[in-house]
Amino acid sequence: MDDWYSRSMAQVLKELDTSRQGLSEREAARRLEKYGPNQLAQPDPPGLLLRILAQLKDPMILVLLAAAGLSLAASGGEDWLDGVIILVIVVVNGIISITQEDHAQQALEELRRMSSPQASVLREGAPRRVAAAALVPGDVILLEAGDLIPADARILECSRLQADESAMTGESVPVEKEARDALPANTPLGDQVNMLLSGTLVTAGRGAALVVATGMDTQMGHIAGLLLESGEGDTPLQRRMGEISRSLSLLCLAACAIMFGVGLFQGKELLEMFLTAVSLAVAAIPEGLPAIVTIVLALGIQRLAGRNAIVKKLPAVETLGCAGVICSDKTGTLTQNRMTVQQVWLTPGARRRDAMTAGCLCSDARLAWKAGAPTASGDPTEGA
Numbered sequence: 001m002d003d004w005y006s007r008s009m010a011q012v013l014k015e016l017d018t019s020r021q022g023l024s025e026r027e028a029a030r031r032l033e034k035y036g037p038n039q040l041a042q043p044d045p046p047g048l049l050l051r052i053l054a055q056l057k058d059p060m061i062l063v064l065l066a067a068a069g070l071s072l073a074a075s076g077g078e079d080w081l082d083g084v085i086i087l088v089i090v091v092v093n094g095i096i097s098i099t100q101e102d103h104a105q106q107a108l109e110e111l112r113r114m115s116s117p118q119a120s121v122l123r124e125g126a127p128r129r130v131a132a133a134a135l136v137p138g139d140v141i142l143l144e145a146g147d148l149i150p151a152d153a154r155i156l157e158c159s160r161l162q163a164d165e166s167a168m169t170g171e172s173v174p175v176e177k178e179a180r181d182a183l184p185a186n187t188p189l190g191d192q193v194n195m196l197l198s199g200t201l202v203t204a205g206r207g208a209a210l211v212v213a214t215g216m217d218t219q220m221g222h223i224a225g226l227l228l229e230s231g232e233g234d235t236p237l238q239r240r241m242g243e244i245s246r247s248l249s250l251l252c253l254a255a256c257a258i259m260f261g262v263g264l265f266q267g268k269e270l271l272e273m274f275l276t277a278v279s280l281a282v283a284a285i286p287e288g289l290p291a292i293v294t295i296v297l298a299l300g301i302q303r304l305a306g307r308n309a310i311v312k313k314l315p316a317v318e319t320l321g322c323a324g325v326i327c328s329d330k331t332g333t334l335t336q337n338r339m340t341v342q343q344v345w346l347t348p349g350a351r352r353r354d355a356m357t358a359g360c361l362c363s364d365a366r367l368a369w370k371a372g373a374p375t376a377s378g379d380p381t382e383g384a
Contacts (some may be wrong), residue, residue, distance in 0.1 A: 020124030158207030
């Protein structure tokens with residue numbers, strides 16, 4: 001249900017079967033079992049066998065495997081070195097790809113573990129801290145400047161509450177929030193001033209809000225669901241490699257067939273011409289091409305990792321390099337969503353120290369040092 005903003009508070013409380021005092025621990029546990037944890041769905045990672053099979057879907061790899069099989073079959077157990085070398089190249093290519101994907105997945109999992117948020121919630125009228133994943137519809141959460149909003153919620157009461165919704169709407173200026181009883185139907189998301197959205201940040205003030213949606217039922221969850229549904233297409237490099245593999249295979253088959261037919265026409269032995277045709281096919285296939293492509297992409301991933309960019313899939317490196325136009329939100333994507341003071345003008349006779357002291361005293365922003373650098377939470381202007 002997405003129209004919580006247009007209902008009266010009495011209707012919302014009745015619909016969620018809760019009160020301004022929050023839920024009991026027993027009821028919260030029951031709802032957690034019913035609705036599930038307040039987390040976005042993550043696709044199950046494919047097993048090792050599926051990942052190996054995915055590597056074998058590459059047309060060039062299939063051509064190499066066919067060449068290796070023919071080479072080993074034609075060698076008769078004697079000249080088997082060419083076939084083994086081709087198989088080794090295929091195995092090394094797969095190991096590099098799977099290893100790089102493993103490293104990226106481990107880095108993402110580590111980031112998720114480091115960012116497990118907590119939330120202040122009213123349970124039976126008493127405030128307590130719980131994991132944000134344990135929130136359920138009907139919970140009453142308490143918020144203040146600097147808090148990350150853990151779920152979609154309807155504001156019960158607030159005092160000078162502002163939220164940074166740039167992650168959802170792209171609006172770089174904090175949005176003033178109000179405990180309005182109801183808004184008109186079809187109010188745009190950015191104008192729903194009586195709602196707080198999961199994944200956004202409280203920049204100023206404080207308030208209490210009633211959780212109306214968690215996990216994949218939130219607005220953020222809706223976006224995540226659309227991303228999960230979108231399929232993965234082939235990159236330009238993969239399409240080009242597929243075209244090369246098909247063209248090369250057809251040319252090899254044609255050349256081998258012509259050589260085989262000419263040899264038989266000249267009266268050569270059948271087995272001799274078959275072995276000659278197989279040798280031609282093996283020699284014509286560039287065995288090192290897939291490995292070279294994989295190594296180049298892996299080096300690109302390592303360079304991006306050195307700049308704090310995690311790439312989950314090898315082909316994504318090539319796709320990024322081919323991008324000519326990027327349609328992107330500005331706030332928080334192209335910019336850091338941080339305000340900085342460039343220059344200060346003072347009236348004649350005023351002292352800079354007094355101005356800075358006055359600015360600190362009338363600010364709700366908080367400054368903390370993380371990784372040796374100052375980080376401000378709260379209103380971006382006051383933080384600057």
